[in-house]
Amino acid sequence: MILNNALLLLLLVLAVAAGWTLGRNGLRMDIADRSQLPSQYYRGFNFLLDGEEEDAVDAFTEALAVNEETLDTHIALGSVLRKRGEVDRAIRIHQNLLKRPQLSAVQLHQVHLELARDFIAAGLHDRAEQLLVDLAAQSTEFMATAQRHLLDVYEAQRDWQSAEDIAAQLISRADAEGLSATGHGQPVEQLRCHYLCEQAELALERSEDALALSYYEEALRDQPQDLRAHLGIARWQLAQGDAPRALEHFDIVMGSGRSCTPELLELLRDICSAHSDSRLYLSSLERYYELQHSPLLALALAAELSRLEGREPADDFLRGSLEKYPSVSIAASLALTALRAESTGPELEVLERLLSDDEGYQCDHCGFTGRARHWRCPGCRHWDSIHYRGGALERLNA
Ligand SMILES: [Zn+2]
Known part of the structure; x- marks a missing residue:
């Protein structure tokens, strides 16, 4: 932080000095600011000599005149402060910029966008929303960027309906222009799918089952293979007592190449136990194991084999699997079976x-x-970026 402050101060001193020199040489500058330059500049140095670095940064920032040449410097400075967590100071810089009468409409919009980013960083979502809604309406240049930030605002407020509306606008405009709606961050189609799934889950909490299903089905419009929507529909069908249709959606999930997880296995078990075929769980596991040779599926398959046909065929299956696909957890499972026969010790x-x-x-x-x-990851707020890495023993393989 000390180095960062020193660097920031050095850049500011150079920027102010350069701006002042250019001003003296006749470049167009804000006359009011030019007259104030020297006193604020020296005030900044006084703060610096007294060891008051934060006040020095503020004084140098004020000394830096606002004009076409230095606008980017102000914006970059505000952005640096925001990224360092000094959001109040970033807001002050950007609000000061808005008071300058000589900014063009595009420059004003640029400052509005920065201010909205400051408000989002400060958690002032209402104020950010207002700025971004206005910006999206007034600026064709910044419309898409403003709407992407509006998605952040609505996500933070858990206003999934508004987020979905904005995502739909971004998608239809990109379609009309023959462009991708991706822009920065995750694809908007993927985001819209999650906003609809969030609304489906809220509808389920309110026991509005038909509405929930329509949200899930709409979610598949742009993302026909989406894991969350298919899982939602599979659970919905199961709750309605339609195990075969639930299994159809589960099949799509497993066919899409997504890794099997403990929660998927639990759902599969529930679907199969609601089905009339008593060997359906085993045959489904065998089918999915053909698709992906995961130790989780192998162990579930062995457990079901053991339940239906006894321990020996289950162990034979695991040994055959181990020869082809080495796995710590499968080896440990076999060792555990042998250990159980002769020990009850703590190692067991x-x-x-x-x-x-x-x-x-x-x-x-x-x-x-x-x-x-x-x-949505609690760390980085990405959607559907958390994946299953295997149990404790399996992670030893990695
Ligand atoms: Zn993350």
């Missing part, structure tokens, strides 16, 4: 605990780890 308990720990989720984007899936 430790191994059993390790094998039952199957809660290893991690965000691909920021590395956040957790014991459950979040559709």
Whole structure:
């Protein structure tokens, strides 16, 4: 932080000095500011000599005249302060810029956008929303950027309906222009899908089942393979007593290449136990294991084999699997079976605990780890970026 402050001060001193020199050489400048330059400049140095770095930064910032040549410097300075968490000072800089009469409409819009970013960083979402709504209405240049930030505001407020409306506008405008709606960040189509799933889950909480289903189905419009929407519909169909239709949606999830997780296995078990075919869980696991040779599926398959046909075929299956696809958790499971026959010691308990720990989720984007899936990462706020990395033993392979 000390180095950052020193660097910031050096840049400011140079920027003010350069601006003042240019001004003396006749470039167009704000006359009122030019007359104030020297006193604020020296005031800044006084603060610096007294060791008051924060006041020095403020004084140099005030000394830096606002005009076409220095606007970017002010905006960059505000942005640096915002990223350092000094949001109040960033807001002050950007609000001061708005008082300058000589800014063009585009420059004013640019400052509005920066101020909205400051308000979002400060958690002042209402104020950010107002600025961004106005900006989206008034500026064709900044409309898409303002709307992307509006998505951040509505997400923070959990206003999923408004977020979905804005996402739909971004998508339809991009479609009309033959462009991608991706812009910065995640694809808007993916975001809209999650906003609809959020609304579906709220509808389910209110027992508005038909409305919930319509949200899920709408979510699949732009994302036909989406895991969350298909899982939602599978659970919905199961709750309505239609296990075959629930399994159809589960099949789409497994066919889409997404890794199996403990929560998926639990849903599959629930769907199959609601079905009339008593071997459906086993045959489904065999089918999915053909698609992905995950240790989680192999162990679930072995457990079901053991339940239906006995321990021996289950162990044979695991040994065959281990030969083709080496896995610490499958080896430990086999060792545990042998151990159980001859011991009840603490080593058995430790191994059993390790094998039952199957809660290893991690965000691909920021590395956040957790014991459950979040559709939006609590660390980086990305959607659907948290994936299952396997149980405690399986993670030893990585
Ligand atoms: Zn993350």
